[in-house]
Amino acid sequence: MAVVFKGTKGLTDAKSHYCPGCTHGIVHRLVGEVLEELGVLGETIGVAPVGCSVLAYKYFNCDVHQAAHGRAPAVATGIRRVHPDKVVFTYQGDGDLASIGAAEIVHAAARGEKFTTVFINNAIYGMTGGQMAPTTLVGQKATTAPLGRDPKKVGMPMRVSEMLATLDGAKFVERCTVHNPAGVRKTKIALKKAFEMQIRGEGFGIVEILSTCPTNWGMTPVDSLKWLEENMIPYYPLGNIRTPEGGDK
Amino acid sequence: MSKVLMKGNEAVGAAAIKAGCKYFFGYPITPQNEIPEYMSKKLPEVGGEFVQAESEVAAINMVYGAAGCGARVMTSSSSPGMALKQEGISYLAGAELPAVIVNMMRGGPGLGGIQPAQSDYFMSVKGGGNGDYFMPVYAPASIQETVDIIQEAFDVADQYRTPVMVIADGMIGQMMEPVEFKDVPHRKLEAKTWATDGTKEKRKPNVINSLFLEAQDLEDHILKLEEKYNLMEANECRWEEYKLEGAEIVIAAYGTTARIVKNAIDILEKDGIKVGLIRPITLWPFPKKAFDHIDSTTTTVLTVEMSRGQMIEDVRLALNGKLPTAFFGRTGGVIPTPDGVVEAVKKLVGGAK
Numbered sequence: 001m002a003v004v005f006k007g008t009k010g011l012t013d014a015k016s017h018y019c020p021g022c023t024h025g026i027v028h029r030l031v032g033e034v035l036e037e038l039g040v041l042g043e044t045i046g047v048a049p050v051g052c053s054v055l056a057y058k059y060f061n062c063d064v065h066q067a068a069h070g071r072a073p074a075v076a077t078g079i080r081r082v083h084p085d086k087v088v089f090t091y092q093g094d095g096d097l098a099s100i101g102a103a104e105i106v107h108a109a110a111r112g113e114k115f116t117t118v119f120i121n122n123a124i125y126g127m128t129g130g131q132m133a134p135t136t137l138v139g140q141k142a143t144t145a146p147l148g149r150d151p152k153k154v155g156m157p158m159r160v161s162e163m164l165a166t167l168d169g170a171k172f173v174e175r176c177t178v179h180n181p182a183g184v185r186k187t188k189i190a191l192k193k194a195f196e197m198q199i200r201g202e203g204f205g206i207v208e209i210l211s212t213c214p215t216n217w218g219m220t221p222v223d224s225l226k227w228l229e230e231n232m233i234p235y236y237p238l239g240n241i242r243t244p245e246g247g248d249k
Numbered sequence: 250m251s252k253v254l255m256k257g258n259e260a261v262g263a264a265a266i267k268a269g270c271k272y273f274f275g276y277p278i279t280p281q282n283e284i285p286e287y288m289s290k291k292l293p294e295v296g297g298e299f300v301q302a303e304s305e306v307a308a309i310n311m312v313y314g315a316a317g318c319g320a321r322v323m324t325s326s327s328s329p330g331m332a333l334k335q336e337g338i339s340y341l342a343g344a345e346l347p348a349v350i351v352n353m354m355r356g357g358p359g360l361g362g363i364q365p366a367q368s369d370y371f372m373s374v375k376g377g378g379n380g381d382y383f384m385p386v387y388a389p390a391s392i393q394e395t396v397d398i399i400q401e402a403f404d405v406a407d408q409y410r411t412p413v414m415v416i417a418d419g420m421i422g423q424m425m426e427p428v429e430f431k432d433v434p435h436r437k438l439e440a441k442t443w444a445t446d447g448t449k450e451k452r453k454p455n456v457i458n459s460l461f462l463e464a465q466d467l468e469d470h471i472l473k474l475e476e477k478y479n480l481m482e483a484n485e486c487r488w489e490e491y492k493l494e495g496a497e498i499v500i501a502a503y504g505t506t507a508r509i510v511k512n513a514i515d516i517l518e519k520d521g522i523k524v525g526l527i528r529p530i531t532l533w534p535f536p537k538k539a540f541d542h543i544d545s546t547t548t549t550v551l552t553v554e555m556s557r558g559q560m561i562e563d564v565r566l567a568l569n570g571k572l573p574t575a576f577f578g579r580t581g582g583v584i585p586t587p588d589g590v591v592e593a594v595k596k597l598v599g600g601a602k
Contacts, residue, residue: 012454042450045318057456063445065317066458068340071310074302078314078322079445081272081298086447104310107303 008032010041014058021214021221023178024052024120028059030178030188031091031118034195035062044087045079047072049101051093052126060091070101073108076115087199088115095125098134098160105164105206112169112203116194119160122211123232130216134158137231142216157235161208165242172197172205173242177233179212179225190240202244210236252427257392257417258283260428261351262291264399265323267430270349271297272322274311276304276330279363280419281353284325305330309337309350316346317457319444321403325351327419328369329360332377338412339378342474343459347406349399350414353422356582364582365418367504370559373416374533381471383478385485386414386532388503392426394530397433404436405485409477410443416532418555420505420584481534488536489528492518495546496525498594501564502553503529506585510553513590524594532560537567547572549597553590554578 010032018024035041041062048056050069057064067075072090080088097105097119105117124142125131132142132149135157139148149157165173172194176187187209194205210232212224219227255263262284265273273292275285289299302308308324315322326334331352341348352373356366371377373386385405389395398415406413445455461467489507492514493499502510507528514524525547527539543550550572552561558576565574577593579585 009450041448043447045445045447047314054460057454057458061448061454063448063455064457065314065445066344066456066460067313068310068336071307071313071337074307074310075314075317077300077302077307078272078274078311078316079318080314081300081311082315082318082320083446103303104307107307111300 008036010036010061011059012061016059017055018052019215021212021224022052023211026178026184027118027120027187027209027211028056030184030191031089032060034188034191035087038192038195038199040087040195040199044089045083047076047079047088047090049090049092049096051096053091053093053120054127056091070096070099071104072096073101073104073113073117077108077111077113080113080115087195089118089195090115091118091120093120093126094122094133094135098158106167109164109167109170109204109206112171114198114201114203116198117206118191119206119208120211121160121208121236122213123157124213124216126213126216135160137235159236161206161241164206169204170206170242171203171244174240175208175210175236175238177210177228177238179210179228197244252429254425255392255428256283256425257395257421257423258353259287260392260396261325261399262287263430264396265349265403266291266295268321268400268403270321270323270403271295272315272320273297274300274302274308274315274322274324276302276308276326278327278330280355280422281325281327281351283422284351305333306336309334312348313337313340313344313346316341316348317344317445319441319446323349323351325353327353328355328357328366331369331372335372335378338384339380339382340459341412342378342382342384343380344457345410345474346412346457347410348412349402349406350412351399352414352416354416354418356580362582363419365420365505365555365584366580366582367418367506367555368559368580369416370532370554370556373414374535374563382474383533384412384414385481385534386416388416388530388532389421390504390507390528392421392424393428395421396428396430400433404438407438408436409481411477416504418505485531486534486536486538487530488539489526489530490539490542491526491528492523493525493527493542493544496523496544497546498522498549498551498597499525499527499543499547500551500553500590501527501529501560503532503560506553506555509585509587510590512587513594516587516591517594522594522598529560535563535567540564540567543572549573549575551575551577551594551597553585553593555584556580
């Protein structure tokens with residue numbers, strides 16, 4: 001019988017702790033598949049963040065450093081400088097990357113560090129129970145914004161990809177979504193491009209992936225996918241923002 | 250090998266490179282800037298890498314990345330910068346990563362000043378970061394001793410899989426002294442099979458981690474760390490004793506302060522007052538045994554520091570009530586003079602004899 005789908009070697013057999021309907025699982029699989037398909041799994045070192053994906057070191061089937069909150073890009077810099085010939089990636093959420101780790105991601109991108117960042121934007125702090133993130137949408141309720149995000153008090157949500165794309169060192173910047181099958185396919189293509197660009201030694205790459213958090217959004221998984229499409233995509237437009245010269249978008 | 254005249258900060262860099270340090274991550278802060286400057290010039294010559302980080306926080310986390318890969322790596326800073334590094338130091342201790350961290354201390358609290366001080370004793374020795382951990386802390390008193398200790402520190406770090414701190418003050422960093430880069434004896438070290446260098450799909454993934462969500466797992470991990478600390482306490486204590494025999498007063502002092510104290514001791518000797526010195530070279534593990542060597546003639550142990558009294562707490566614990574203690578210190582970047590120490594001793598013994 002022909003095999004039409006199988007698990008990727010890029011992930012371990014560990015049972016994941018993610019909530020039902022959370023899209024972290026999809027993105028983990030895509031990263032694992034890309035590393036496997038590129039044949040670099042045995043040469044890859046990942047960096048796990050603090051946040052919902054803090055336990056990513058149990059799931060990726062490669063060497064991993066678990067980093068302090070927000071510091072994954074600094075840890076990846078240290079790894080990259082020791083191993084210029086390996087494949088290095090960070091996997092970070094929006095609280096980790098856009099809030100406490102804003103300095104680290106900006107300067108890693110500015111230096112053009114040759115690693116790939118997988119950035120999960122679900123517009124909320126998941127692990128700590130639904131607090132407001134830099135990416136929380138205007139009016140979106142969070143446990144620390146009970147009346148919804150008020151831009152007069154806390155400003156507008158950050159568009160991290162657009163900000164990083166202003167830096168010359170950030171050679172590949174793309175925003176994707178995993179709320180529908182077409183989005184999942186495009187996300188995988190973007191991840192592959194970002195890793196390929198790293199392997200060619202061209203500079204820093206980031207793929208921002210719009211994701212859901214049914215538990216802390218207080219919605220069913222299906223409603224969450226719909227909410228992402230109707231609310232996040234209008235504010236966080238999808239598509240390639242920057243690609244190395246000569247590269248196809 | 251002949252002696253060379255070198256500034257302390259540059260000697261730190263040269264000693265690290267001689268010890269096989271290939272990576273340095275740092276951030277500018279006075280009075281240690283010559284260390285990153287030296288490393289930025291010299292590391293590329295030996296096939297290493299220097300990165301000026303965006304902050305001390307980033308620098309120590311770059312160290313965490315490189316150390317996890319099994320590389321010999323160092324960072325340096327001065328007091329306010331060291332405060333920022335504490336997060337990463339705690340992670341290094343938790344994930345059992347070897348690295349060497351140098352603090353050229355200046356006065357504090359806050360932005361403080363840029364003159365020499367020893368007011369980071371508590372932060373260095375008592376666990377400046379969160380959690381149940383210790384790490385070896387060395388306090389050299391000369392540039393020669395700094396050079397020797399920096400080289401050994403890399404071996405100690407690898408042997409115990411621990412961060413190692415070397416604390417000196419701005420005087421050591423900024424002054425010049427003749428130094429000899431001797432071949433220090435190397436320890437027998439195990440291969441770093443735990444390091445992240447890619448599985449080659451032939452072994453299970455190596456994970457660098459300090460997270461243990463199950464309380465029992467974390468307690469077990471801390472008890473494993475404690476076994477290492479017990480070994481270090483048994484094997485790594487180091488100190489210097491000076492003129493303890495027949496001493497009426499014994500002074501406890503470390504680093505450059507101990508050199509000033511030695512001058513004071515020689516002045517006091519001429520005045521007929523016998524004073525000895527215990528100079529801890531490791532501040533952690535603290536050389537408690539040295540205080541067992543105090544002569545029965547001694548009436549008081551005087552601790553002299555460039556702070557308002559931090560090491561004195563460990564001196565009291567080491568004495569465990571056996572002798573009365575006293576303190577003399579200058580702080581905020583003011584350096585104690587030999588005359589100041591002489592006066593403090595004379596007050597204790599009831600004036601000149």
